[in-house]
Each structure stands twice: as structure tokens, then as C-alpha cells.
Amino acid sequence: MTRENIAALETLRKKIEEADGDLLRGLMHETIQLLMSAEADGLCRAEYGKRSEVRVNSRNGYRDRALDTRVGTLDLKVPKLRSGSYYPSWLLEPRKRSEKALMQVVCEAWVEGVSTRKMDRLVKTLGIAGIGRSTVSEMAKSLDDRVHAFLSRPLDRGPYRYVWLDGTYLKCRESGSVESVSVVIATGVNRDGYRDLLGMDVFTMESETSWTEFIRGLVERGLSGVDLVISDAHPGLKAAIARLLPGSAWNRCYTHFTRNVIDKVPKKGQEKAAWMLRSVAGQLGAEAAQEQYDRVADRLSGEYPQLTDLLDEAREEVLAYTHFPLAHWRKIRTNNPMENLNSQIKRRSRDVGIFPNRESIVRLVGTLLLEQNEDWMTGRRYMRLDSSGEASGSPDEYLVSADQVPGCETILTPH
The missing domain is CATH 3.30.420.10 (Ribonuclease H-like superfamily/Ribonuclease H)
Incomplete structure (x- = not known):
């Protein structure tokens, strides 16, 4: 990996390591469990649950261990061995270094995907001798399956x-x-x-x-x-x-449409044009919005003839939202939720x-x-999608009165 990519991953780690989301906590938990399992398999010289002639030890259940991290408390199950004991020393001291390395493992898997070479190099920073191909495969599957299941789920x-x-x-x-x-x-x-x-x-x-x-x-x-x-x-x-x-x-989208109009207006007239278009969105009924649009379109076309075709052709497209419940207008007239x-x-x-x-x-x-x-x-x-509807705020929050737009007092009277 290039130095630039390493720096990018380090920046990403810093951005998300203080997050408190269930998703990141889950990824950290799964990563630690997989790494502990791989290390226990190494001590047994055989994979868990598989017969092997070279096996020197076997599992004997788990012990519970709570681990406090910057993404929350993780309830871990530490593998126990029938002979001797196992404890992941890399989770003890220094705690900050182990957390940083674990977060690096998660971030690398998140962005770059998982490969045996990458994971082997990263887990060595934890003091683990190495990681097997099967463990890497399980880490990749856990990460990608989670996303795939979400993106392919039934829309029911x-x-x-x-x-x-x-x-x-x-x-x-x-x-x-x-x-x-x-x-x-x-x-x-x-x-x-x-x-x-x-x-x-x-x-x-x-x-x-x-x-x-x-x-x-x-x-x-x-x-x-x-x-x-x-x-x-x-x-x-x-x-x-x-x-x-x-x-x-x-x-x-009314916001995109407004930008399209503004782009065709000389700079000195852009603020005024924007306020005029916003006055349409501030109306409290379908008829009022349509009438206001026509007044604005006539005024803008008169001042800027290059806007005539755009304003005429877009009328029905940008006012389609007015045929739906008034309480929904503020949320359906633009693509702003997607922009966020x-x-x-x-x-x-x-x-x-x-x-x-x-x-x-x-x-x-x-x-x-x-x-x-x-x-x-x-x-x-x-x-709320019932007949009464619900809006977190009403359209009149955005109503623009005529006296707020210099030069529009006689033409843009709000409904």
C-alpha cells in the first residue's frame, strides 16, 4: 500500500474511532473474536472443531470478559483451553495501542477489502504471530455479507x-x-x-x-x-x-431548478431572482402556488428573456408536489434530504x-x-401518511413577503 493510502486510512481511523454507533461496535467485536479464535487455534496447532493429527491442545469453552473501548463496552468471549491457559495479552497493555491497531484492522478491511497479506501484516502490530487464510475469509465474509444483505433485502x-x-x-x-x-x-x-x-x-x-x-x-x-x-x-x-x-x-427538485435559473441570470440579479422563486414555495395552497409561479415567471422572463423557455417548460415539473397533501410539501418539493x-x-x-x-x-x-x-x-x-398529514413545521415558515424583495412589492403579494 502506498504512503498516501496509509495516511488516508489513518485519517479515516481518527474520524470514526470515537463514533458510538452499533455498526462500528459490532465490527470491532467480530474482529476481536476472530483474532482471538485464530490465536487459540495457533496454540492448539489445529482449527477449532476440526480433527488433526498435529493437534496438541483443544478448546474448553469460553470465559466472559468486558472490554471498555472508545466505541463502547464490548462483551467478549475469550477461548479457554483444556491444557494450560490462554489470554490475549495484546488486549491488555498498552490499551491505547491495541485499540489503535484494532481500529486500523477494521478500517483497512472496511475500505480496502480483506486479503491474507494485509491482515497478516496488520495483526502483527498486535503481537499476534500471524493469521490464517480461513480467518481472513471469515472476516471478509462478515463485512461484505452485512452490506450485501442490507442492499439486497426485500422492500416489504x-x-x-x-x-x-x-x-x-x-x-x-x-x-x-x-x-x-x-x-x-x-x-x-x-x-x-x-x-x-x-x-x-x-x-x-x-x-x-x-x-x-x-x-x-x-x-x-x-x-x-x-x-x-x-x-x-x-x-x-x-x-x-x-x-x-x-x-x-x-x-x-425545486432547489436544483432554482440553481438552474440562477445560473442564467447576471450576478447582480441572482439574489433577487432567488427570493422571487422562493416566494412560490412559500404559498399555502396549490392554486396560490401556481398563480405565484406564473407571476414570477412573467416578471423574470420580462427582465431576462433567456429564461422564458426554461420557466415555461418546467412549470408542471416543479409544481407536481402541489397535487399532494399540503403538510408534505416542504419535504417532497426538493431533493434536499438526499443532498444531506x-x-x-x-x-x-x-x-x-x-x-x-x-x-x-x-x-x-x-x-x-x-x-x-x-x-x-x-x-x-x-x-404521517394518513389523510390529515403531519409536518414538522408548516410551509408558511418559508413564505417570503413581497417587501423583502426589492422591486417586487407590486407583483409578489403572498397568498
Whole structure:
């Protein structure tokens, strides 16, 4: 491994070693158990549970041992031997060094994948003579199976009335060069009103074919009952949604749309244009929002003729959310929930820099998504899906009054 990759892994270790999540605690626990088992097998000169002519000792149950770490208390089972005793001295003193080395093992496995050579080198920092291929295989299987099971699980908590789709780009080594690949993610609201991470994939590019395969996979796993899909205006994605989710409405992310408009406005007029567009999102009824959009579109098109086609063509796309319960508007008119998730992925993957392969992206991002999904499922309900609806705050929090926008007093009167 290059010096840069070692530095990146060390940075990642520092970022996550103080985390208090069940996932990281579980990975640490499994890693320690596997390493103790491998060391006990070495003392017995034979693998646990297997007959061997060279065996010199055998197991005799376990003793319980609580280990306090910076990721929480781990309840360990230390192997006992029939003859003599075994205790993992590398877990005693110095505690900080052993924790650091263990975290390095977990981080390396997390990002780089697991190989006999890598794990053998890393566990030697703990004072363990070596590690067998079968133990390495079990570590790899434990890590990757956890992510695979999560990403391929049945989507049986539908109907998923609202679905958000988005992607972010990460650097990855491909065929001897560094390329940007798209990590795409789908989230939804399940029948109980909780957010649910539905799936992820890695694309070479966000083409219609790629999006079609991704959404088809979601449907095959059980995605159903989708009333509205929220995403940006990627043509391939729009086509895939229309083909595989017939009957579903599509809402163009209002935040992305606003950026598209602002990019076509001279710098001195951008702030004013942004406030005008926000006034549409602040309306408290479908008719009011549509009328406000028309007033804003007329005003902006008059000042900036280059916006005319964009504003006219996008009208129905960005106002699709107004056909759904008012209490849900703030959460379904944009892809902001996905933007927040993408920011987390960017922040955590920045410590890795360039991923060695796509499998390592799936391993790291999939693990982060699994952890996030557990938080969502045990946290506060995202929205109420009955007829009355529920919103953590109402749309009028975002209402923009006309006197806040210089020059708009006579045209942007809020409803």
C-alpha cells in the first residue's frame, strides 16, 4: 500500500474511532473474536472443531470478559483451553495501542477489502504471530455479507408513497486510471411514515440504461405504491421513471431548478431572482402556488428573456408536489434530504481520497447507509401518511413577503 493510502486510512481511523454507533461496535467485536479464535487455534496447532493429527491442545469453552473501548463496552468471549491457559495479552497493555491497531484492522478491511497479506501484516502490530487464510475469509465474509444483505433485502414495508433519487460522484481507480463514478441512492417513505434507504449502485455514467437497471432492481425487490418521485431533471432518469414506475408523478427538485435559473441570470440579479422563486414555495395552497409561479415567471422572463423557455417548460415539473397533501410539501418539493445524505458520504469518503475499486465504494457507502437507515428506523417518524398529514413545521415558515424583495412589492403579494 502506498504512503498516501496509509495516511488516508489513518485519517479515516481518527474520524470514526470515537463514533458510538452499533455498526462500528459490532465490527470491532467480530474482529476481536476472530483474532482471538485464530490465536487459540495457533496454540492448539489445529482449527477449532476440526480433527488433526498435529493437534496438541483443544478448546474448553469460553470465559466472559468486558472490554471498555472508545466505541463502547464490548462483551467478549475469550477461548479457554483444556491444557494450560490462554489470554490475549495484546488486549491488555498498552490499551491505547491495541485499540489503535484494532481500529486500523477494521478500517483497512472496511475500505480496502480483506486479503491474507494485509491482515497478516496488520495483526502483527498486535503481537499476534500471524493469521490464517480461513480467518481472513471469515472476516471478509462478515463485512461484505452485512452490506450485501442490507442492499439486497426485500422492500416489504411499502407502499412507498414518496421516493427520492439522486447521485454523487466519487473518485475510483478503473483500468489503471482514476475515474469519476456515480454513486446513486434511492430513499423512500414506508407505510409507517419512516424514511427507508431502498438501495444504491455505482454507475460509470448516469445514462438511461443505468438508471433503468437500478430502478428495475428496486421494483424486483418489492418497490411498489409509488405516487411521486423526486429527483433532478436528468433525461435518462426521467425516462427510466416513466418506463418502470407507470402511474407515478415526477417532481423536479425545486432547489436544483432554482440553481438552474440562477445560473442564467447576471450576478447582480441572482439574489433577487432567488427570493422571487422562493416566494412560490412559500404559498399555502396549490392554486396560490401556481398563480405565484406564473407571476414570477412573467416578471423574470420580462427582465431576462433567456429564461422564458426554461420557466415555461418546467412549470408542471416543479409544481407536481402541489397535487399532494399540503403538510408534505416542504419535504417532497426538493431533493434536499438526499443532498444531506450525499454530503455525509462526501465527508466520510474524502478521507479515503481515491477508492481502489468499486467494491470498496459499495463497502464503505453501503455501511454508512446501513448505519443511517438504522438511525432513521429508530428515530422520529418522518411524516404521517394518513389523510390529515403531519409536518414538522408548516410551509408558511418559508413564505417570503413581497417587501423583502426589492422591486417586487407590486407583483409578489403572498397568498
